Amino acid sequence: MDIAVAGAGYVGLVTAACLAEKGHRVACVDVDIEKVMLLQRGMSPIYEPGLEELVRKNRERLRFTTDYAAAYRRADVIIIAVGTPEERDGSVNLRYVWEAAKQIARTVEKDCVVAVKSTVPVGTGDELARWIAEYRKHPVHIEVVANPEFLSQGTAVNDTLYASRIVLGVESPHAEKVMREVYDPFALPYVVTDRKSAEMIKYASNVFLALKISYINDIANLCEIVDADIEAVAEGMGMDPRIGPRFLRAGIGYGGSCFPKDTKALCHLASRCGYELKTVRAAIDVNEKQKLKLIEKARTYIGDFHGREAAVLGLTFKPGTDDIREAPALANIAVLLEEGANVKVWDPVGMDNVKRIFAENLTYCATIEEAIANADLCFIFTEWPEIRQFDLCQYAALMKTPLVFDGRNCYDLESARKAGILYESIGRKQ
Numbered sequence: 064m065d066i067a068v069a070g071a072g073y074v075g076l077v078t079a080a081c082l083a084e085k086g087h088r089v090a091c092v093d094v095d096i097e098k099v100m101l102l103q104r105g106m107s108p109i110y111e112p113g114l115e116e117l118v119r120k121n122r123e124r125l126r127f128t129t130d131y132a133a134a135y136r137r138a139d140v141i142i143i144a145v146g147t148p149e150e151r152d153g154s155v156n157l158r159y160v161w162e163a164a165k166q167i168a169r170t171v172e173k174d175c176v177v178a179v180k181s182t183v184p185v186g187t188g189d190e191l192a193r194w195i196a197e198y199r200k201h202p203v204h205i206e207v208v209a210n211p212e213f214l215s216q217g218t219a220v221n222d223t224l225y226a227s228r229i230v231l232g233v234e235s236p237h238a239e240k241v242m243r244e245v246y247d248p249f250a251l252p253y254v255v256t257d258r259k260s261a262e263m264i265k266y267a268s269n270v271f272l273a274l275k276i277s278y279i280n281d282i283a284n285l286c287e288i289v290d291a292d293i294e295a296v297a298e299g300m301g302m303d304p305r306i307g308p309r310f311l312r313a314g315i316g317y318g319g320s321c322f323p324k325d326t327k328a329l330c331h332l333a334s335r336c337g338y339e340l341k342t343v344r345a346a347i348d349v350n351e352k353q354k355l356k357l358i359e360k361a362r363t364y365i366g367d368f369h370g371r372e373a374a375v376l377g378l379t380f381k382p383g384t385d386d387i388r389e390a391p392a393l394a395n396i397a398v399l400l401e402e403g404a405n406v407k408v409w410d411p412v413g414m415d416n417v418k419r420i421f422a423e424n425l426t427y428c429a430t431i432e433e434a435i436a437n438a439d440l441c442f443i444f445t446e447w448p449e450i451r452q453f454d455l456c457q458y459a460a461l462m463k464t465p466l467v468f469d470g471r472n473c474y475d476l477e478s479a480r481k482a483g484i485l486y487e488s489i490g491r492k493q
């Protein structure tokens with residue numbers, strides 16, 4: 064099939080590369096000329112394991128362009144995978160989705176299906192369908208399908224090639240048939256429903272995972288008070304197949320471009336309809352507090368941060384990505400700087416992005432050793448393998464005081480004790 068993908072961000076780019084891998088001819092469209100030129104040279108503008116290889120391998124079937132008209136004109140399917148950023152009030156900014164819809168309406172010259180992969184509020188697909196039908200330039204039939212995406216950053220290629228399900232929100236048998244042609248080569252299970260339900264599946268899934276994380280973090284905080292161990296608790300809970308073991312890792316809260324935004328967007332949608340999603344509000348509140356939990360713990364040890372040398376290991380919102388959007392590390396660094404600490408940071412891939420925010424206010428270190436040398440205290444915010452495998456004795460050897468606050472439970476307590484460090488983590492027995 065001839066498929067056009069609008070947007071070469073995480074979702075668009077990975078989708079385009081995976082569709083090409085499965086034999087489709089794909090044109091990936093983006094407004095950013097530099098990004099397109101980089102991709103034309105076989106280089107990925109984002110750090111995502113396996114993606115660059117996939118782009119290079121499928122060069123013959125995968126092209127990158129800024130010329131949307133040429134890409135959309137005769138496509139069988141156009142996939143909208145543009146960003147849907149958050150507005151100040153928690154609602155979703157659909158500017159880029161509407162921009163793509165306008166370009167589609169202006170250019171499409173044959174019947175086609177428009178699949179919306181961007182995360183959009185329930186009802187957006189219906190609105191787009193009405194609008195495109197009214198304003199299309201040529202007398203063609205354009206169907207709109209909701210086709211949400213469930214890939215995670217860091218494992219995006221695998222998540223797409225071996226997805227748990229393909230969700231299709233369709234309003235006609237024809238649209239379903241066309242979308243099955245797109246995805247049949249993946250041999251994955253389908254969930255076929257109406258457009259609004261498909262849009263809701265996306266939000267309900269992400270928000271459920273966010274709730275699971277906030278719940279385990281809440282329980283972890285209680286474990287600390289009653290002297291129980293969150294890891295044993297999570298293991299014991301996760302063996303129940305009704306609960307499942309995943310997304311029960313306690314820590315300093317969820318970040319990234321999805322959970323923080325989608326939880327707020329669903330609350331916003333509900334309140335617009337006069338309904339209050341109390342569980343989701345609670346999950347958001349727990350997450351906000353959890354982010355600064357280690358800062359509060361550190362205060363009990365050293366009073367205030369003025370003039371202290373603080374090391375920060377891990378800046379991205381999770382390992383396997385250079386994305387720092389809503390990363391808990393950022394909120395913590397802001398507090399440390401505001402209170403007068405000298406902050407040295409280390410991350411294997413996230414430092415360039417952090418430089419754009421904190422510029423010269425931080426010291427950027429090439430190694431973990433450099434970051435912790437002579438530090439009064441050290442924070443861990445991302446569980447990178449380099450941090451997990453770091454020799455604990457080095458904290459004791461290199462830091463002024465070996466005070467380590469670990470927001471991702473990277474080390475076992477016994478090893479920390481043996482290494483002679485003062486180690487605080489989340490929800491574990493001391």
Ligand code: UGA
Nearest residue numbers: 212213214215216310311312314316317318319321380381
């Ligand atoms: C999330 C969903 O997992 C994907 O299914 C979805 O497609 C994606 O959002 C999206 O909507 O685009 P992602 O944001 O890439 O994916 O990352 P996750 O692996 O879900 O992690 C999100 C945050 O939760 C991270 O900060 C991570 O550290 C935290 N987390 C995750 C925990 O604190 N504990 C856990 O047990 C799991």
